[in-house]
Amino acid sequence: MSKEKFDYFIKGEKGKYEVVIGLEVHAQVLSKSKLFSGSSTKFGADPNNQVSLIDSAFxxxxxxxxxxCVKQAIRTGLGLNAKINNYSVFDRKNYFYADLPQGYQISQYKNPIVGEGKVLLDMPYGSKEIGxxxxxxxxxxxKSIHDMDPSNTYVDLNRSGIALMEIVSKPDLRSPDEVNAYIKxxxxxxxYLGTCDGNMQEGSxxxxxxxxVRKEGDTxxxxxxxIKNVNSIKFMQMAIEYEAARQVELIENGEKIDQETRLFDTKKNETRSMRSKEDAHDYRYFPDPDLLPLKLEQKLINDLKKSLPELPDKKKERFVKEYGLNAYEANVLVSEKEISDYYEEVAKLSDKKLAATWMMGDLFAMLNDRGLDxxxxxxxxKHFAELVQAIKSGEISGRIAKEVFEIMVESGDNPKKIIESKGMKQQxxxxxxxxxxxxxxxxxxxKVDQYKAGKEKLFGFFVGQVMKLSGGKANPQLTNEILKKLLKG
Amino acid sequence: MADITNQSLSDIIENLKKKKVSSTDLTKAYIKNIESAKKLNAFVTTTFDQALDKAKQFDKKPNFDQLLPGIPLAVKDLFCTENIKTTAGSNILNNFIPSYESTVTKNLWDNGSFLLGKLNCDEFAMGSSNETSHYGNVINPVGDQLVPGGSSGGSSSALAADLTPATIGTDTGGSIRQPASFTGTVGLKPTYGLCSRWGIVAFASSLDQAGPMTKTIKDCAIMLESMSGFDEKDSTSINKKKEQYSKNLKDNVKGLKIGIPKEYRVDNMPKEIDELWEKGKKILKDLGAQLIDISLPHTKYALPTYYIVAPAEASSNLARYDGVRYGYRSKQGKDLIEMYEKTRSEGFGDEVKRRILIGTYVLSSGYYDAYYLKAQKVRQLIKKDFDDSFTKIDAILTPSTPSSAFKIGEKTNDPVSMYLNDIFTVPVNLAGLPALSLPAGVDKKGFPLGLQLIGKALDEQKILNIGYAFEKNCGFKNEIKKWWS
Known part of the structure; x- marks a missing residue:
């Protein structure tokens, strides 16, 4: 892998600008019921069907x-190599809105459950730590629904009260690519932890x-x-690009940037001012008197720590060591737990390196084409491993393997059966x-004479003829060897 | 038999057990009293038909193993009652019918009692005279034109006028003890967390506590035993074994140390209050208790602290009354913001608005540290005063209120003098302690006055026992003429 250099700057007339990005990610906690009530959290129910008296603030x-939900937050904190706070407090964040039944959101303000941690990103220019x-x-x-009726707004409280983890990064990100890598x-x-399904379409x-932005070199x-509530990586990247360019233009024109909240209009691909700092809400945070401070015993934290699964960074290290993969391959194969599980099953039964190559090539392409996980x-x-082994042992050629692969996708049959019944075995x-x-x-x-006279390009012609005659089944490596030997003679 | 409704709850239970009266006849007797006492305006809602049904059911299959067998009870309209309108004394809940029953009332019904009606109170329990209710003033049966105290004014009035054998109120800064004192009845604010807050319309969450209001100490013990208990639906509920307050009631105070705090004397306090306090000390001393002078140095900060903490919590607790999901919604208003503004302007009364404004102010950025945070610190000091004293003493004796019942309208234009009514009661709420108001005497106008016994956290049994001894030796009798019927 070539080490590229980081190079994401906005070029203005008066110089290069560095973009500084920090994210507040809202991740929906994977839990059966809501943060403070027993209502179900299942996605896709009919409006207002998963609402308790608590969620609707009677x-x-x-x-x-x-x-x-508390355990899930602790697990996530541990997964982010973060400090778990034994003492945290729930506060009320007060504001009025039709889809906020209590008139306040219960959140954590001064004393969050998880403190500082870090996440490692693999960038083409090396690994980068994000605080x-x-x-x-x-x-x-x-959820307020404004487009169901011309004159009324409808409110769906199914989501009201569902637990979210707000994960606040330090302003350590420097480009849309880093944001992409960070979110992923x-x-x-x-x-991996099973604490959030990460489903961006469903708003999880x-x-x-x-x-x-700042001039390159400024400290x-x-x-x-x-920019509030952006719900896809692509939109985040677009919003950052637009916003950075807007800010650079303001600076270059000698204008001031106002600290403000903006929203990203996905149709127009631009950010717009929502409210300025002067209009910012005064949320009047104070500790929720209905809830006692959350005190965690160290034993609970230790037990959860012991029960954590192997996480991507560790697994990647192991894949490199145990399976001889390069960093890039290991990175791709650990990105999703399901992918890494699949790979490990294949690798157990076949050649580890070849399995990685074929998974990342044909298998991923096919899944991608079909939009499948x-x-x-x-x-x-198991079948995939058999295919890899058939290639490795020389039973079939890579080219034939592609055909076998196609048939496996359509029929679901095992490769042995396909190779035998179609006579695809390599010669x-x-x-x-x-x-x-x-x-x-x-x-x-x-042609043999011409070859011997020095027209070596004709070698390919002979190989082609062999393949044609064998119906593609001739073992390419052997064919090469024998051809060379006979043409010499 | 003689009028059963002027008997104590425990006597009524005895008479029911001895079959001297049926639950149905008892219920009918209270209904008759209530119907002839409309002038007092103690009830917002009556549930006579339902009560009679329950009484008949009880008489068919009486179960006397319960604490409150076949007893009809009216409760403060701050407790949500299933399928019965619950207003909290406010216009904003004028059409609100809960689909659920508060834990405290459910506990009462589970002990054999049933609902007779919902009692008037100050709007969202904010008031000391029941004059802030949207449903009108309540009259103190002690005398026409007298306030019954507040916020549990409908409760104290109904109890003193024999419209219910016992009742329950809520006490955030004195809302049980002050009305009890004004009507010559017994009122107990339990330790914070002893009674569940689930299903009670919230005023100030860290201070609110439900408690019994009764004619006698024994009744108070029975009611407390019935209504209290751990509730997993309230995170601030105390998880402990249930006490048998009535069974364990003893009138022996010999050797107990009673603290007399020097700070419970205020300027312009009527001489009669001092005399009452002296009388109380003498009774306990004569019974063998030891009086010990103590100091609770931060007492003078209790009232201002309370009037920061309580409105702050209220301003947030009352945000849910927005016209969106239930309750009153103004027909005016072009958009969401205007709908909120009109709904809350029309739905809330002046005192509630005043406290929402104070609460919003003290939590605002830039003022939070100076008001709310400081108040929380002072609250800790007030609590510490009590904790320090309780290492040396068993209970504290103070007056319940700085005056007897006042006239309707007398203080409505002077909120501060109204707030001063709570001067002896609020420290207890800030410290989360139990306190009992006992009828102890009358002033020269003949209006009742109360004394307050403050206990250690979860020491309800002890203050009930002291109260029990006091009651037997005080000689107070509530002489209320039924001038209204």
């Missing part, structure tokens, strides 16, 4: 913390993006703008091959 209703400022638990709001890494870690992972940060792969890991008998080659050479005496 008089006299009180929140009770869901222990599983985590904190992780806290909070309630999600409901966070998502991967949480999916969203982010507020803080962007500022002070510029004034930042916060590896868990839905039409080829089982690897030297005697048979020699016979075949002699026949070709005697039919093409003129």
């Amino acid at each position: 008089p006299g209703m009180l929140p009770v913390i869901n222990e599983e 985590i400022e904190r992780l806290h638990l909070e309630q999600d709001a409901g 890494k966070l998502r991967s870690i949480m999916r 992972l969203r982010a507020d993006v803080n962007v500022s 002070n940060f510029g004034t930042r703008c916060e 590896i868990s839905k792969s039409p080829i089982s890991a 690897s008998d030297p005697k048979e091959l020699e016979k075949m080659i002699n026949e070709i050479l005697s039919k093409n005496k003129d």
Whole structure:
């Protein structure tokens, strides 16, 4: 892998600008019930069908913390190599909105459950550490639906009260590519842990993006703008590009950047001001008197730590060591837990290196074409391993293997059966091959003479003839060897 | 038999057990009293038909193993009652019918009692005279034009007027003890966390606590035993074994150390209050208790602290009344913000608005540290005062209120003098302690006055026992003439 140099700068007329990015990722906690009530969190239910009296803030209703959500936050914190705080506090963040039934969101303000941590990114220019400022638990709001009726807004409270983890990064990101890698890494870690499904289409992972720019080499940060609630990596990248360019233009024109909250219009591909700092809400945070401070025993944290699965960074290291993969291959194969599980099953039964090559090539291309996750792969890991072994042993050639692969996808049959029934076995008998080659050479005496006279390009022609005659089944390596030997003679 | 409704709850239970009266007849007697006491305006809602049904059911299959067998009870309209309108004294909940039952009322019903009606109270329990209720003033049966105290004013009035054999209120800064004192009845604010807050319309979450209001100490013990208990639905509920307060009631105070705090004397306090306090000390001393002078130096900060903490929490607790999901919604308003503004302007009364404004102010950025945070620190000091004293003493004796019941309208234009009514009661809420108001005497107008016994956290049994001894030796009798019927 070639080490490229980091090179993401906005070029203005007066110089190069570095883009400084920090993310506040909102990750939905994977849990059966909500953060403070027993309502289901299942996605896709009919509106207002998963709403308890607590979620809809009826008089006299009180929140009770869901222990599983607390454990999930601790697991995530541990996965981010972060400090778990034995003492944390739930606060009320007060504001009025139709989809916020309590009139406040229960969140954690001064004392979050998880403190500083870090995430490692593999960038083409080397590995980069991104600092985590904190992780806290909070309630999600409901959903306002403005387009169902011309004059009324409808409110769906199914989401109201679902647990979110807000993961705040330090302003350590410097390009849209790094943001892409960061989100993917966070998502991967949480999916390994089973703490968030990372499903961006269903809103399980969203982010507020803080962007500022500064002249290359400056050490002070510029004034930042916060782009609210962006729900795909692509949109985050587009928003950052637009916003950075906008800020550079302002600076170059001698104008001031206002610290403000902006939203990203995905149709127009631009960010727009939502509210300025002066109009910022005064959320009047104060500790929620309905909830006691959350005190965690060290034993609980230790037990959870012991029960954590192997995480991508560790697994990658092991793949390099145990399977002889290069860093790039290992990185790709650990990106999703399901992919790494599939690979390990294949690698157990076949050649480890060849398995990686074929998985990352044909298998991924096929899955990608069909829009399938590896868990839905039409080829089982066992069959895939048999295919890899058939290639490795020379039973079939790489070219034939591609055909076998196609048939496996369509039929779901195992490769042995396909190879046998279609007679696709590679011709690897030297005697048979020699016979075949002699026949070709005697039919093409003129070309043999030309070859011997120095027109070595004709070698390819002879190989082609062998393949044609064998129906593609001739073992290429043997064919080469025998051809060379006979043409010399 | 003689009018059963002027008997104590425990006597009524005895009479029910001895079959001297049926639950149905008892219920009918209270209904008759209630119907002839409309002038007092103690009830917001009555549930007579339902009560009679329950009484008949009880009489068919009486179960006397329960604490409250066949007893009809009216409760403060701050407790959510299933399928029965619950207003919290506010216009904003004028049409609110809960689909659920508060834990405390459910506990009462599970012990054999049933609902007679919902009692008037100050709006969202914010008031000391029941004058902030959207449903009108409540009259103190002690005298026409007198306030019954607040916020549990409907409860104290109904109890003193024999409209319910016992009742429950909520006490955030004195809302059980002050009305009890004004009506010559017993009121107990339990330790914070002893009674579940689930299903009670919230005023200030860290201070609110439900408690019994009764004619006698024994009744108080029965009611407390019935209504209290751990509730996993309330995170601030205390998980402990249930006490048998009535069974363990003893009138022996010999050797107990009673603290007398020097700070519970305020300027312009009527002489009668001092005399009452002296009388109380003498009774306990004569019974063999030891009086010990103590100091609770941060007492003077309790009222301002309370009027920061309580409104702060209220401003947030009341944000849910926005007209979106239930309750009153203004028909005016072009958009969401305007709908909020009109709904809350029309739905809330002046005192509630005042406290929402104070609460919003003290939590605002730039003021939080100076007000809310400081108040929280002072609150800790007030609590520490009590903790330090309780290493040396068993209970504290103070007056319940700085005056007897006042006239309707007398203090409505002077919020601060109204707030001063709570001066002896709020420290207890800030410290989360149990406190009992006992009827102890009358002033020269003949209006009842109360004394307050403050206990250690979860020491309800001890203050009930002291109260029990006090009651037997005090000679107070509530002489209320039924001038209203």
